[in-house]
Amino acid sequence: MPPDSFLAMWIFFWCRIRGKFASFRPMGEMPAKMLLRAFALWAKCLLTPFPEEKSMSLTPSAADKKARTLSEAMPYIQRFFDKTIVIKYGGNAMTDPMLQESFARDVVLLKFVGMNPVVVHGGGPQINEMLKRVGKQGEFIQGMRVTDDETMDMVEMVLGKINKDIVSLINKHGGKAVGLTGQDGAFIRADRMMLESRDEPGKMLDIGQVGEITRIDPSIISFLDSGDFIPVIAPIGVAPDGETLNINADLVAGKLAEVLKAEKLVLLTNTPGVLDKDGNLLSGLTPKDIDALVADGTLSGGMLPKIGSALDAARSGVRSVHIIDGRVEHALLLEILTDEGVGTLIKSK
Secondary structure, three states, X not given: OOHHHXXXXXXXXXXXXXXXXXXXXXXXXXXXXXXXXXXXXXXXXXXXXXXXXXXXXXXXXXXXXXXXXXXXXXXXXXXXXXXXXXXXXXHHHHOOHHHHHHHHHHHHHHHHOOOEEEEEEOOHHHXXXXXXXXXXXXXXXXXXXXXXXXXXXXXXXXXXXXXXXXXXXXXXXXXXXEEEEOOHHHOEEEEEEEEEOOOOOOOEEEEEEEEEEEEEOOHHHHHHHHOOOEEEEEOEEEOOOXXXXXXXXXHHHHXXXXXXXXXXXXXXXXXXXXXXOOOOEOOEEOHHHHHHHHHOOOOOOOHHHHHHHHHHHHHOOOOEEEEEEOOOOOHHHHHHHOXXXXXXXXXXX
């Protein structure tokens, strides 16, 4: 690395320690421009006093444990710097206030250390609750929600509120989140999905306003990323005739990871990960392993869209896919920044 580039990088990390996280992005700039921006930020940092020192309150053993955890994260921060990580946010992590705060802090921290998180959220439990209030029962076929006109109105209303809540939480913790749906700029295009009946092979089932993605335009996400924003996406797409379509959030996350050439796809669930028939966690799987688990019936129901999304992403160039337990506080950080992780890792090979 040329000396001026090295100096710019050194100043960059020094300023990150001082807390000026989001105002400097060295990647992709010429060394002279990097250096100029770095010195400008350095001067700004010098005018800002360090936070007040805190007295030592940890025992030596607790301090050593914390230090080891922080040190363990360093190689992962280096490896995933400026990489895109698509996160499907769902399950208990969306309904438990403590886990909501934990998730928002995790996303902001990933951004602050140089990664590019993109959040796709679901809303199944909240949609079911809203349908119950109006006397409707949610219906699913092969893990997909049957969506008539009235249900679609409910879906849009609920996902809109959830999207705003997530954006507010991330911004509360210091991030710059922007809420989107696939309708914005029509960046998620879809056709109506038809499912083949498992009882009557060859018979196609109409499940209403449910979308199958045909195209995702990544330019709006790239634009937001260039400004250090965190995209938060509700899984709604647009048909060629302008009809609004409900799309499974796992499928949106998987397709988005493919299009963005993401380093990782992380799916939060209400289970420890992928389990075998005896309920034991399978911590590491390949696409071939997944095919066998689907074939023998180990994986079924609501897990099928997640597995389908994971497989498609892994086979399309996403380096790794993680299916993790969203009920664990800071599950996102534990999976990405530590050696052990908290779920199932699906590798591309």
